Amino acid sequence: QVQLVESGGGLVQAGGSLTLSCAASERTFANYAMGWFRQAPGKDREFVATISGSGGGTYYADSVKGRFTVSRDNTKNTVYLQMNSAKPEDTGVYYCAARRTSLIIVSGAARYYDYWGQGTQVTVSS
Numbered sequence: 001q002v003q004l005v006e007s008g009g010g011l012v013q014a015g016g017s018l019t020l021s022c023a024a025s026e027r028t029f030a031n032y033a034m035g036w037f038r039q040a041p042g043k044d045r046e047f048v049a050t051i052s053g054s055g056g057g058t059y060y061a062d063s064v065k066g067r068f069t070v071s072r073d074n075t076k077n078t079v080y081l082q083m084n085s086a087k088p089e090d091t092g093v094y095y096c097a098a099r100r101t102s103l104i105i106v107s108g109a110a111r112y113y114d115y116w117g118q119g120t121q122v123t124v125s126s
Helices: none
Strands: 004-007 010-013 018-024 032-039 046-051 058-060 068-073 078-083 092-100 120-125
Touching: 004 092, 018 032, 018 092, 018 120, 032 068, 032 078, 046 068, 046 078, 058 068, 078 092
Parallel strands: 010 120
Antiparallel strands: 004 018, 018 078, 032 046, 032 092, 046 058, 068 078, 092 120
């Protein structure tokens, strides 16, 4: 069982930046593709970004492409989401997710991920 713990959420002004972290309990962290999702109040959970186990492959939702960057440090069992040029529509609870695979998950479907964190709240004020 992989435990995932997100942190770094908070309040940021529109145009500002925030970095989210997700720490995993799994020692073989590099064997897991990691994804970020978010859920705004009253809306379905939506895909944000994903990164392969090695970190060599990334994939983004069109809504965040060019503004957000996903990265990972396998020595720290941690994946990051750097949010730049934040917009009010980026507001929501951000979740990280994991799946044991050597491939990058080029899909926005949440069903491909097996483990989920509890989420961290991000609020972007206008």
